[in-house]
Amino acid sequence: MHLLLNDPKLDKQVISLQHLNPALQNVISCMITKATFKAFFTPQQVDKLLSHQPDIELLLRDLVPLAQTYSHAPISNFHVGSVALASSGAIYLGANIEFERQSLSQTVHAEQAVITNVWLNGETQIEKLAVSATPCGHCRQFINELAQAQQLQILLPLQPSISFSSLLPLSFGPDDLGVSDRLMQSQRNNVNYYDNSNNDYPTNDPLLDSALNATKNSFSPYSKSPSGVAIETDNGIYSGQYAENCAYNPSLSPMQSALICLHLAKQEFSAIRRVILMESSNAQVSQKSASQQLLAQLTDVPLTYLTY
Numbered sequence: 001m002h003l004l005l006n007d008p009k010l011d012k013q014v015i016s017l018q019h020l021n022p023a024l025q026n027v028i029s030c031m032i033t034k035a036t037f038k039a040f041f042t043p044q045q046v047d048k049l050l051s052h053q054p055d056i057e058l059l060l061r062d063l064v065p066l067a068q069t070y071s072h073a074p075i076s077n078f079h080v081g082s083v084a085l086a087s088s089g090a091i092y093l094g095a096n097i098e099f100e101r102q103s104l105s106q107t108v109h110a111e112q113a114v115i116t117n118v119w120l121n122g123e124t125q126i127e128k129l130a131v132s133a134t135p136c137g138h139c140r141q142f143i144n145e146l147a148q149a150q151q152l153q154i155l156l157p158l159q160p161s162i163s164f165s166s167l168l169p170l171s172f173g174p175d176d177l178g179v180s181d182r183l184m185q186s187q188r189n190n191v192n193y194y195d196n197s198n199n200d201y202p203t204n205d206p207l208l209d210s211a212l213n214a215t216k217n218s219f220s221p222y223s224k225s226p227s228g229v230a231i232e233t234d235n236g237i238y239s240g241q242y243a244e245n246c247a248y249n250p251s252l253s254p255m256q257s258a259l260i261c262l263h264l265a266k267q268e269f270s271a272i273r274r275v276i277l278m279e280s281s282n283a284q285v286s287q288k289s290a291s292q293q294l295l296a297q298l299t300d301v302p303l304t305y306l307t308y
């Protein structure tokens with residue numbers, strides 16, 4: 001058994017590796033216990049892991065219990081983990097996040113969390129996705145927003161690898177609404193913020209820059225309502241980008257997206273110090289009320305609402 005570290009979160013993660021061979025267990029433990037670890041392994045780190053587990057699909061499956069340790073499921077107690085191999089060769093982790101005293105529509109599914117983790121780290125494509133439970137219909141629809149989704153390989157527990165197309169045949173997708181953009185591959189939105197909506201808000205603020213950048217990178221080809229959130233804690237800034245879906249309801253709000261990043265960085269919601277939501281003043285779809293409601297459940301920090 002690996003030496004425990006008296007940090008409940010890290011101890012849980014180290015324990016989640018105990019089914020692996022000792023060499024692989026050790027090398028992963030060294031990586032995840034570093035303060036710089038942000039729920040993904042760089043291509044260089046993946047190469048190192050492959051020297052102890054040369055089968056990439058087995059490696060992805062091996063990491064699913066680690067991904068599950070990020071689950072925050074106080075309502076269901078059903079802990080879902082998801083592990084994605086991006087085209088860069090990096091491996092990303094994600095898990096489900098539930099918010100107590102909120103509507104279930106605010107729930108983040110593990111597949112949404114891992115795709116957000118991949119996207120916010122600048123990736124453009126996922127090649128393989130391992131999950132601890134079969135993806136629900138909501139997630140299948142969310143995944144279908146990705147470029148080349150139909151070729152994505154899905155690794156389910158105790159099953160051989162299958163293509164995503166066999167999980168979602170006869171699918172409804174962006175093409176059905178005449179949209180050629182895809183999540184993670186869309187162009188930057190043309191957003192010009194002139195600080196004219198709230199003149200007392202400080203300019204040259206890193207948090208404002210993050211919210212602006214997240215808005216520019218957000219994906220809203222259906223409503224054309226770009227939006228972004230940036231959250232500041234004592235330890236850093238976590239931004240979130242709106243991810244719209246052709247079937248509307250599986251869309252992920254920028255607040256959910258930012259909270260995924262904060263959570264995967266092992267930050268507590270109580271550590272939130274400032275939050276900015278940015279969107280267009282005449283957006284057809286607004287994130288304001290849903291964001292205020294979710295944030296109010298997590299912290300007393302008010303939402304700073306900026307429009308462009």
Ligand SMILES: [Zn+2]
Pocket residue numbers: 109110111135136137138139140
């Ligand atoms: Zn799901």
